[in-house]
Amino acid sequence: xxxxxxxxxxxxxxxxxxxxxxxxxxxxxxxxxxxxxxxxxxxxxxxxxxxxxxxxxxxxxxxxxxxxxxxxxxxxxxxxxxxxxxxxxxxxxxxxxxxxxxxxxxxxxxxxxxxxxxxxxxxxxxxxxxxxxxxxxxxxxxxxxxxxxxxxxxxxxxxxxxxxxxxxxxxxxxxxxxxxxxxxxxxxxxxxxxxxxxxxxxxxxxxxxxxxxxxxxxxxxxxxxxxxxxxxxxxxxxxxxxxxxxxxxxxxxxxxxxxxxxxxxxxxxxxxxxxx
Amino acid sequence: xxxxxxxxxxxxxxxxxxxxxxxxxxxxxxxxxxxxxxxxxxxxxxxxxxxxxxxxxxxxxxxxxxxxxxxxxxxxxxxxxxxxxxxxxxxxxxxxxxxxxxxxxxxxxxxxxxxxxxxxxxxxxxxxxxxxxxxxxxxxxxxxxxxxxxxxxxxxxxxxxxxxxxxxxxxxxxxxxxxxxxxxxxxxxxxxxxxxxxxxxxxxxxxxxxxxxxxxxxxxxxxxxxxxxxxxxxxxxxxxxxxxxxxxxxxxxxxxxxxxxxxxxxxxxxxxxxxx
Numbered sequence: 001x002x003x004x005x006x007x008x009x010x011x012x013x014x015x016x017x018x019x020x021x022x023x024x025x026x027x028x029x030x031x032x033x034x035x036x037x038x039x040x041x042x043x044x045x046x047x048x049x050x051x052x053x054x055x056x057x058x059x060x061x062x063x064x065x066x067x068x069x070x071x072x073x074x075x076x077x078x079x080x081x082x083x084x085x086x087x088x089x090x091x092x093x094x095x096x097x098x099x100x101x102x103x104x105x106x107x108x109x110x111x112x113x114x115x116x117x118x119x120x121x122x123x124x125x126x127x128x129x130x131x132x133x134x135x136x137x138x139x140x141x142x143x144x145x146x147x148x149x150x151x152x153x154x155x156x157x158x159x160x161x162x163x164x165x166x167x168x169x170x171x172x173x174x175x176x177x178x179x180x181x182x183x184x185x186x187x188x189x190x191x192x193x194x195x196x197x198x199x200x201x202x203x204x205x206x207x208x209x210x211x212x213x214x215x216x217x218x219x220x221x222x223x224x225x226x227x228x229x230x231x232x233x234x235x236x237x238x239x240x241x242x243x244x245x246x247x248x249x250x251x252x253x254x255x256x257x258x259x260x261x262x263x264x265x266x267x268x269x270x271x272x273x274x275x276x
Numbered sequence: 277x278x279x280x281x282x283x284x285x286x287x288x289x290x291x292x293x294x295x296x297x298x299x300x301x302x303x304x305x306x307x308x309x310x311x312x313x314x315x316x317x318x319x320x321x322x323x324x325x326x327x328x329x330x331x332x333x334x335x336x337x338x339x340x341x342x343x344x345x346x347x348x349x350x351x352x353x354x355x356x357x358x359x360x361x362x363x364x365x366x367x368x369x370x371x372x373x374x375x376x377x378x379x380x381x382x383x384x385x386x387x388x389x390x391x392x393x394x395x396x397x398x399x400x401x402x403x404x405x406x407x408x409x410x411x412x413x414x415x416x417x418x419x420x421x422x423x424x425x426x427x428x429x430x431x432x433x434x435x436x437x438x439x440x441x442x443x444x445x446x447x448x449x450x451x452x453x454x455x456x457x458x459x460x461x462x463x464x465x466x467x468x469x470x471x472x473x474x475x476x477x478x479x480x481x482x483x484x485x486x487x488x489x490x491x492x493x494x495x496x497x498x499x500x501x502x503x504x505x506x507x508x509x510x511x512x513x514x515x516x517x518x519x520x521x522x523x524x525x526x527x528x529x530x531x532x533x534x535x536x537x538x539x540x541x542x543x544x545x546x547x548x549x550x551x552x
Contacts, residue, residue, distance in 0.1 A: 114505060148422065148424045161462050212492075
């Protein structure tokens with residue numbers, strides 16, 4: 001396993017971790033201040049800054065965008081609008097020279113109880129988006145989300161399911177392994193190995209599962225504050241050949257989003273070294 | 277598929293649905309008032325009423341106890357105390373002539389991040405409890421719980437995992453299929469069929485997944501108010517040979533637990549006929 005303490009350059013800050021405190025420009029400055037070399041960026045913050053200005057800021061700072069957040073939501077009522085929006089997301093990812101566009105695929109269409117049908121829509125729509133993204137060289141990172149998001153955020157909920165989908169979709173797509181979503185899965189080690197054999201692990205995201213968890217979306221924990229054996233899972237990912245960034249992504253409405261952002265980043269870096 | 281509207285006797289009330297409103301004696305009276313023939317009982321309410329009195333009340337009312345809630349929590353700090361308590365739970369289930377003792381197996385031991393180890397403890401402890409329950413003829417119903425409970429309530433989180441465990445444990449154990457915990461699983465249909473082939477489906481529990489869900493434990497929905505295609509899943513369960521009760525179990529701190537219990541039960545029965 002890689003010694004993270006000796007490799008601060010492998011840390012990536014998902015800027016959602018400080019989304020309440022920092023604009024994109026402030027996040028870029030913050031990364032410089034803390035010696036951070038890679039970021040995951042979100043489209044809303046890019047839109048706020050303006051795409052051209054945002055791309056210039058990031059480029060001038062020498063920051064690598066390992067992950068562009070996000071495409072997906074394929075099960076929206078207006079399929080054509082979702083397609084157009086996803087193509088724009090690919091274009092934006094290209095503008096940043098991002099390593100991949102992360103996909104949160106969407107849950108059930110409004111009024112639907114048919115999750116199998118939602119999953120078919122997702123497969124079809126990703127295939128279409130791949131036709132657009134492949135010639136542009138932009139990889140898509142399918143992110144299986146925790147089953148508690150199956151209804152409203154993503155109906156791809158296990159790494160096995162994501163692997164199966166990638167097998168069918170062919171080149172240009174891989175998976176993002178997020179410990180928060182996947183830590184509980186008894187098949188995780190095997191499915192990580194499978195993803196590694198296919199050369200498709202495009203990201204490794206960390207935060208922690210708190211006990212108790214008080215909100216389904218916005219109560220994620222700082223690495224080390226919960227019950228996930230992050231290092232063990234990182235061991236599996238690296239044994240499967242992953243040599244990319246360790247991306248910290250913490251949605252935390254009542255804790256980390258309320259703190260001084262420099263302290264949040266410092267804590268992330270400290271836990272990256274000591275816990276991840 | 278069975279026509280539930282023509283078979284009110286297949287309904288079972290899990291008394292947790294009205295736990296805030298009714299004592300065990302009140303629940304027994306309520307069932308009589310509403311023509312309900314089967315119940316799932318909880319140990320705390322039994323203890324409150326006294327075991328002998330509770331068993332007499334239930335027997336005199338001619339109520340069938342299709343499910344006794346619950347054993348498990350095998351990963352507690354004091355293993356020996358948990359064993360003793362689980363044996364008592366079996367004895368109580370026998371006293372009620374229950375069809376099975378439901379098992380919520382427990383999550384991570386305090387301070388542990390090793391979910392694989394927790395799962396090994398659970399397998400070992402169930403094996404021990406089976407040695408006690410088999411001679412008494414009390415079946416154990418392993419209930420896989422939603423992955424959002426993996427840390428603190430149950431580290432058995434999919435029906436595949438429960439089936440695998442049952443395969444290893446031999447006779448005397450089966451599974452409870454609860455739509456709330458399992459509806460999201462892409463492998464659900466196949467694993468229900470597998471459980472059916474093994475003759476091990478011991479229960480079918482219904483409520484609904486609300487969007488949004490505001491609490492991980494206590495915001496379950498009335499059948500029909502959420503996104504679960506309950507009838508489809510019941511179709512799978514019955515195609516797999518299940519001919520037992522449809523048990524309504526709704527934990528709902530801010531809605532159903534605050535309502536008039538007779539209205540709650542009436543609504544359950546109405547939805548049982550029209551939705552389940």
